[in-house]
Structures are given as structure tokens and as C-alpha cells.
Amino acid sequence: xxxxxxxxxxxxxxxxxxxxxxxxxxxxxxxxxxxxxxxxxxxxxxxxxxxxxxxxxxxxxxxxxxxxxxxxxxxxxxxxxxxxxxxxxxxxxxxxxxxxxxxxxxxxxxxxxxxxxxxxxxxxxxxxxxxxxxxxxxxxxxxxxxxxxxxxxxxxxxxxxxxxxxxxxxxxxxxxxxxxxxxxxxxxxxxxxxxxxxxxxxxxxxxxxxxxxxxxxxxxxxxxxxxxxxxxxxxxxxxxxxxxxxxxxxxxxxxxxxxxxxxxxxxxxxxxxxxxxxxxxxxxxxxxxxxxxxxx
Amino acid sequence: xxxxxxxxxxxxxxxxxxxxxxxxxxxxxxxxxxxxxxxxxxxxxxxxxxxxxxxxxxxxxxxxxxxxxxxxxxxxxxxxxxxxxxxxxxxxxxxxxxxxxxxxxxxxxxxxxxxxxxxxxxxxxxxxxxxxxxxxxxxxxxxxxxxxxxxxxxxxxxxxxxxxxxxxxxxxxxxxxxxxxxxxxxxxxxxxxxxxxxxxxxxxxxxxxxxxxxxxxxxxxxxxxxxxxxxxxxxxxxxxxxxxxxxxxxxxxxxxxxxxxxxxxxxxxxxxxxxxxxxxxxxxxxxxxxxxxxxxxxxxx
Numbered sequence: 001x002x003x004x005x006x007x008x009x010x011x012x013x014x015x016x017x018x019x020x021x022x023x024x025x026x027x028x029x030x031x032x033x034x035x036x037x038x039x040x041x042x043x044x045x046x047x048x049x050x051x052x053x054x055x056x057x058x059x060x061x062x063x064x065x066x067x068x069x070x071x072x073x074x075x076x077x078x079x080x081x082x083x084x085x086x087x088x089x090x091x092x093x094x095x096x097x098x099x100x101x102x103x104x105x106x107x108x109x110x111x112x113x114x115x116x117x118x119x120x121x122x123x124x125x126x127x128x129x130x131x132x133x134x135x136x137x138x139x140x141x142x143x144x145x146x147x148x149x150x151x152x153x154x155x156x157x158x159x160x161x162x163x164x165x166x167x168x169x170x171x172x173x174x175x176x177x178x179x180x181x182x183x184x185x186x187x188x189x190x191x192x193x194x195x196x197x198x199x200x201x202x203x204x205x206x207x208x209x210x211x212x213x214x215x216x217x218x219x220x221x222x223x224x225x226x227x228x229x230x231x232x233x234x235x236x237x238x239x240x241x242x243x244x245x246x247x248x249x250x251x252x253x254x255x256x257x258x259x260x261x262x263x264x265x266x267x268x269x270x271x272x273x274x275x276x277x278x279x280x281x282x283x284x285x286x287x288x289x290x291x292x293x294x295x296x
Numbered sequence: 297x298x299x300x301x302x303x304x305x306x307x308x309x310x311x312x313x314x315x316x317x318x319x320x321x322x323x324x325x326x327x328x329x330x331x332x333x334x335x336x337x338x339x340x341x342x343x344x345x346x347x348x349x350x351x352x353x354x355x356x357x358x359x360x361x362x363x364x365x366x367x368x369x370x371x372x373x374x375x376x377x378x379x380x381x382x383x384x385x386x387x388x389x390x391x392x393x394x395x396x397x398x399x400x401x402x403x404x405x406x407x408x409x410x411x412x413x414x415x416x417x418x419x420x421x422x423x424x425x426x427x428x429x430x431x432x433x434x435x436x437x438x439x440x441x442x443x444x445x446x447x448x449x450x451x452x453x454x455x456x457x458x459x460x461x462x463x464x465x466x467x468x469x470x471x472x473x474x475x476x477x478x479x480x481x482x483x484x485x486x487x488x489x490x491x492x493x494x495x496x497x498x499x500x501x502x503x504x505x506x507x508x509x510x511x512x513x514x515x516x517x518x519x520x521x522x523x524x525x526x527x528x529x530x531x532x533x534x535x536x537x538x539x540x541x542x543x544x545x546x547x548x549x550x551x552x553x554x555x556x557x558x559x560x561x562x563x564x565x566x567x568x569x570x571x572x573x574x575x576x577x578x579x580x581x582x583x584x585x586x587x588x589x590x591x592x593x594x595x596x597x
Binding site: 140141142143144145148149152225229232233236237238249252255256259260263266267269270271273274277278281282285 | 419420431434542554565569572576577
């Protein structure tokens, strides 16, 4: 669904210079308070991740057995967990795993997906057929189980989590890119480049890529939210970055055992995931609107 | 294809079922006993041989024996499949029942307050991690209000009423945490698109009542892309069962595959993967057939 919408929005490249485009984007963000709030939430999360050590009120790993499973208080605004660790500090430090995993997975999968999509779309024929078959078979299988199998096979480390999310995300970018390439393949500027004797490599990278990159930016924003959910799900299932490193999914996994005693343990890490993912989705939608020449 | 991929993947796992069951240090077993056990389960064979013998047995309907549970994988799957289907089926029903009227309202009252509210609801549904929603629902309805059991699962065949009660929260979680929103967004987009078509204007001009225009001319045509999404949603539910069954402690296929992966119980992992693959293929087939049924143009071809 997103793919179609994106493709529609970019059917005709918008004219205008870069500064004009930038102004239009800025207008889009300012016009909608929700988008602005989303942007602030995402930026805020990045700040939390970078400055976690300075911002978090306590060490996220320090245990205090006398103060276990406490409800929110002035000392612990989000309460404490089963080992007496400060939940607020753990939520703040949890941004690190989430963002690192999501940013790396999105970068890797976009790079890989875009390359595969360009090759499949431009070269066509048997290579196209082969690439798309493999991608179809990845898509056909429930992503979470594939990712889970991958992490089980290669060990529950940040690196395998990133690769697992990459593998299940690549098809999105590859399909989108292929569709985009097919739509510009027969345009006059590509024909002109070919007539002038440009190499296929040059045509792909210099002429096609810049013209079809915008939808990829939107897809990557939405892909971030998908990656954050995926990382949290894996951690929740115990197949993510291992304790004691705080992860939002892992915190919820702990919290599931204490729903009778301390509901706050469940409330805050989940809310963090929810707000970040929701913000990224909103940002993606806003970007998509901003890039759609018909909407301005 | 998928089975080969997973077979290869599982072979990278450090440690095998024997070490997983008897401890990594191998202190409880001497080398000879270990070798004998490996031989019994065919783990001493090279990988392609293991795979081929698995496929050969599969053709006769034999999925091998679980190394952990010492029972045949087919028997275990027979217990687990109905559980997952009960929850997923219920969840699918809930999603469609919720999404259909809401999607129509959002599309017909396009750009109204209702539309905005529903779109916001859909966006929230997509962003909501299912396990968080599940825990929140558990806290609210089971712990605070005691309307539903906290854990435990009843089969439809043993006690239908209790089964509905025990599967309601898991199904609601699965529905609200994704699939309802998926279907709602697609139906809304498709219906808005359809309502702009000329034949809708023609129908209105003929004096067809507004409700009939929407239902008979609009929804019928908007169903096509929606059916595809319902198919996707069903596959999504099967994958999501891994998370849902963990939250609600339900003994279905999702729990089975996690336990089997942790125990390196390859025959069980392979069995679950096979079943899920078969289901996904079946879902795609049903989607295509429904498509043909709904759109006579496809049938003629």
C-alpha cells in the first residue's frame, strides 16, 4: 500500500530549485503541529541516546534490593524493576540499542535493497527474475519467525539483530526501487544518456538514482519504525541484545512477570516504543505529502 | 526453498540438540554415549544427507521425532495447530468485523472529524507493539477487572464458551495491534478511490439511494484490493502468534517454535516452518480465488 502511494506521489518529479523544495518541506512541517511534535520526539530520542550517560538520573545497571518493584516516586519517576533498577534511566539507555539497531538495519537494507532493485529493474531478464523470486520467497514467510531463526542461528547479539532486521527489510526497498527504475527506464533523459554512450553503471547511478531516490527516503523513514518494532519484538522474545544491557523489548519481557505487582514496569518502556514508532510514521507520512507536488 | 534456507541457518547454530539437552560441558555423558545419541538422530550425517532424508520422510507424512520431547513431530503439531488457528481465526474475524464498518465510515465521511479520528486510530494501531498492547489489556481486564483469565487456554472443542473467553484478549490484541489497522487503511483508500469513479456518479444520477450506492457499487469494488490485504493480514497473524502466545502463555505453534529453537530441536523447528509455509501458500491461493470470485473480469481470462 505504501509503495503504491509513494509511487503515485512521485510520478512526476516536482520542478523547482532545491531551496524552493526546502521551503515547501519546512512549510509542511510548520503547518501541521502533529508533524512538528513528531519531529521533536524523534530528535529528542536521538538526544537521549547520545547523551544517555549525562541525562539519565541513575546508572541503569545499579541494583537496589531494598527498593524493588517500586511505584513511581520523586526518586524514581518511572518506578523500579525487579532488581531495584531505575526504570527511567533504563528507558533512557534503552534508546541506544533501539536506535543503533534501527539506523544500521535501515541503512544496510536500503543500500542492499536499492542496489538489488536497480539491477533487477535495469538489467531485467533472468537476473531480474532470479532476484525477485528470492525476494518473493523472503516476503512470503512471516518476518518475525525468519528474524528469530536468524538470531537463534548466529547468537543473540546486536550484530545478528541488525542483520536479521536487514534481511526481512530488504524486499521493501528492492521492490520499490525496481518499480521506480522501470518507470524511468524508458524516459527521454535515460534514452538520451544511452544515446550519448553512457555506460550502464553511469546511467544507473548518475541519471536514474537521483530521480527515484525520494520515495526511498520516505520508505526509509517508515522502515525505521518497522525496525524499531522488530528489534523490540526480538528483545521481548529473548532473542535480542542480552541483559543486563537495557532494551525496551527486554524490559517488557521482564515486566510481563510482574503485571500483578508493578504495572508501571510495563507502562513506560512500551510507551517509549509506541511514541517513537508513531512519530516516525507521522514523519514518514508528512515527508510523503511534502514530496507530492499535487498537495502543495 | 524456505525449508532449505532454515535448514542451513539452523546448522550454523553452535551446539546441537544433544548438548542443549544434556548440558554444554558434556559432563553427564561420555564421548561414546554422545556419539551413539548423535547416530540415533542422524546428526552424524553430512547436512545434505540430513536434509534429503528429512524430505524423503516428509513425503510419507513423517516429520521425524522431536529430540526434546521424544514424540513424533506430527503428534506435537496436531496438538498445537488448532490452538494457533483458533486464536488467529478469531483475531482475523475481529479485525474484519472492526475494520469493515470503520473503513467505510472513514471513506464516506472523507476528511471529516470521524475520518481523522479513525485514521489516527489506524496509525496508532500500526505503531502499537502487540506485546505491549497485550500486557496492557491483561493488566486492565484480567488483573484489575478480572473479566478474563490471566493465563490458560481452552479449546473450542472442550468448552466453546470458555474458549471464547480465554481467546478473546489474545485475539483482540492481535487484531488491534496491526491487522485491523491494515485492513481499515486499505479499505478506506480503496473506497475513496472508487467513490470518485464515473459509475458511482452514474448510479447517483440514476437516483440510487446513497446507502445502496456505497454498499452495492462502492464497497463491492473496493473489496478487491482489500482482499489482498486481508490475505497479508492472515499471514501476519500467523507470524504474530509467536509474540501473542508468549504474552498470554498459550500453547500454540508460536510458543512451540521458540521453545524448539532454544532447545535446538531441529525436527520441530522444521515442522513448524513447514506448516506455516503451507498455510501461507494456502492463504495466497484462497486470496487469488476470492479475487476471481469477486471480479468477473479475472474469471473470464
